[in-house]
Amino acid sequence: MSKQVQPWPPVDTEPVAPHPDAPTAGSKLGVHFDECFGCGNEQEAGLHLQSTVGEGATVRSQFTVTEAHQGAPGLAHGGLLACAFDEALGSTVGNLLRRPAVTGRLETDFRRPVPVGSTLHIVAKLDGVAGRKIYVSADGHLDAEDGPVAVRARGLFVTVGLEHFTSHGDADALEKMRAAGRVKREDWDINP
Numbered sequence: 001m002s003k004q005v006q007p008w009p010p011v012d013t014e015p016v017a018p019h020p021d022a023p024t025a026g027s028k029l030g031v032h033f034d035e036c037f038g039c040g041n042e043q044e045a046g047l048h049l050q051s052t053v054g055e056g057a058t059v060r061s062q063f064t065v066t067e068a069h070q071g072a073p074g075l076a077h078g079g080l081l082a083c084a085f086d087e088a089l090g091s092t093v094g095n096l097l098r099r100p101a102v103t104g105r106l107e108t109d110f111r112r113p114v115p116v117g118s119t120l121h122i123v124a125k126l127d128g129v130a131g132r133k134i135y136v137s138a139d140g141h142l143d144a145e146d147g148p149v150a151v152r153a154r155g156l157f158v159t160v161g162l163e164h165f166t167s168h169g170d171a172d173a174l175e176k177m178r179a180a181g182r183v184k185r186e187d188w189d190i191n192p
Helices: 078-097 162-166 171-179
Strands: 051-053 060-062 101-110 121-131 131-143 149-159
Touching: 051 078, 051 171, 060 078, 078 121, 121 149, 121 171, 131 171
Parallel strands: none
Antiparallel strands: 051 060, 060 121, 101 149, 121 131, 131 149
């Protein structure tokens, strides 16, 4: 009996085009929050994920697995790899669509081990939009952009208002981001 593959996106969606003010192909994406474990600079053991806008509706990210990222001896922790994909997919949504959104669902498919010292090259793409729901997916290639696929992921992100972050998290976090010049309300298109 063959396994049925769930179609992706699992619902009818509208095609996705990057926002007119989205960074262009080749643009390096900065840190969205210095204290972010995924991309921030203030987390010593963080991923320090670095991202660049690719062609079409894609973002290319990479990080190098360190000893601090181990699960089994010498191998990346699976949850940490899921974190990297959450960051890469979220960066794709936020930077290309210019909308604040949160992860609603994240699926990961681990295809091969990711050893300490290796670099994972993640290519994420926008797959479709259905109302507030944004569907994205990514492949993680081992040690080269055309290396073997080690991890695949797909995610559902949900558009939220900026108030989501201040009412459910650190009330001062948005102010910290504003002070660093990273968030201005007028930079985002907010869906009601």
